[in-house]
Amino acid sequence: MMESASVTAEVIVAQAVSIFDVGDGFVLPVLIKLVFVLALFFVLPLVGGYLEHKAMGRMQARRGPVEAGPFGSLQLVADGIKFIQKEDLIPRAADKWVFAIAPGVALVPAMLIFLVLPFGPGVFALDLELGLFYALAASSVSVLGVLMGGWASANKFSLIAGLRAGAQLIAYELPLILAAIAVAVQAGTLSLVGIVEAQANFLIPGTEINLWFVFPQILGFGIFFVAALAELSRPPFDMPIGDSELVFGYMTEYTGIKYAMYMLTEYAGMISMSALTVVLYLGGWQLLPGVPLPGCEAGGGLFDCSPVGVISGVLITIGKIMALVFVMVWFRVAFPRLREDQLQRISWLVLIPLSLLNLAVITVAKVVF
């Protein structure tokens, strides 16, 4: 991971300065960033998973976890311990190597996205000039792990699920990227930190009113969020798992720690996609449009912050991420799964034309104003 990060860093020039760039050395900041990314990667998905357990339980007139830890908050930790203890089964007909590395292939890209996600003023590991491109590219690699797992399981359910996941990825990658391009066009940058800054400085033409990109691009926001759900195979787009049709999809043959890795990938994906949505459309760590953070001077009250500003920025970002995770859970509880053909139709006949329209309108508007 470190290697790939440094490789990308050589190719792509770093932009803003991270608060983790302390001292003049190379090793210390890298270690701190590693710890930061890993901590986020392992903690935030658990928080998101707990939120899902609780919210889904309540919406279904249940309580969700109650026994493990205060209010059941350590349930996923207990689950993780359980998964580690479980026997690691590999089907005899399985392609052993592919079967074994597939969960890792799914997991690592999900982790790599966290490298570029800004969680607050200066709270990020890297600010790449091509941050948005990098994040979307990394997110689409995860599906390779799903395909590999589905193929290697030597199980027809897993195979169908893997192919469904591939088809879903191709279908929804387009609207996702087209919607994100519109944001990049409006912001004039691909850097995620730059996009947050552009939102803080975006004014309705001819007025002094500051707006996040969600307002001019409400259509793009909707497309991006729906496409992100489909990318993550979250209900109502969970055909690759589809437990009523495919047992448990590409995870059918997986047990123990490998299964846990797939689950962690899913929850990490929810977090990273929500974080991307927050950065692209919901103003990053800004509390409300036009409201500067406490103790922040530069860049519309978003940069060069005091510790208070940094902490509140991080909390605001995480709050927004969790709100989006909650919406994902809400959709999961409320909506039934789509059919495979409906899924494809929605993408090709609805979302892609709409996102092209969105892009065209935004581009024209950008040129005009």
Add this chain to the structure above:
Amino acid sequence: MAATSLPGTGLLKGLGVTIKHLFREPSTQMYPHERPDLAPRTRGVIALMDENCTVCMLCSRECPDWCIYIESHKETVPPAKEGGRARTRNVLDRFAIDFSLCMYCGICVEVCPFDALWWSPEFEYAEYSIDGLLHEMGRLREWMDTVPPPPQLDEGAELPAEVADAIGKVEQERELAAAKEAEAQQAAEAPAEGGGEKAAAGAAPKQAEIHVEAGQIDQETYDALIAEGKSERMARAKAKAAWVKKEKARLRAEQEAERGGAGGGDAAEQPAAAAGDAGDGDAADTGEAADAGAAPAKRRLSDVEVEGDGEIDQETYDALIAEGKSERIARSKAKAAWVKKKKQEQLDQEEGG
């Protein structure tokens, strides 16, 4: 376009329903921390009343999982009467249900013709080893203590067979006793007159009939039986019978006291024979003498002899049937009514003549 047909309305409705539930109190029962609120006749475990089991094997044959194991042997019972035939009887040696196989279909409970199998709502018998789920006879018998009483009979429902039997028997006995008493009286008082045609002026016939309503139960008996671990149904039936018996004894004692302690006490004890059989005149006479002090010429209903013991009063019978009483009760009551009527007629005749 109607509002409901707008695309997306259904999606919003779905979101509305789920968000509403988010703020409702969940319906979870926190089981290990608090007792679950189970329906009273929950199918938890099957209890065996081994005294009732006749080893008919119906349950074990009907069980879809074949998880009931029964072992037994035959025993010869010596003849009950001198010169009778010796009988054989099944003795239950082993009765076990394997709850690791049982699917709680309830067929065994349903099919048992002798009320030996019962549902109990107890459900906490999980085990760490699967062999622990094979409950043998002793364990199955212990579950019997947790079987809830059967639900109360509906208002106006037919009485259970055993209760109806008990009442019918008591009434029949009483009736026979009354007939015998009457006959004895008659034989003593008016032997020459051939059936008692003599008038008794100003007669206000006293009812010797002991009428006992079977609606109540004897609480003492009931409590004792329940404490013994009997089922509520059985305890109730026995307690009812006990109450009837007690009440009858009380009334009889009262009458005897009235009549100077002699009277028909003996006669009531013995199921009397056919009509026309001369009773013991002395006792009846003494009883009558005590009474005669007050109203010498008075004759009582019980003093009148009636022939044709087997007939019933159709009117009473129909009325009781219409009331929803069982045929058996109606018949016995109607018989009593017929006897009473006949006696009254005879008395009236005597008075009139």
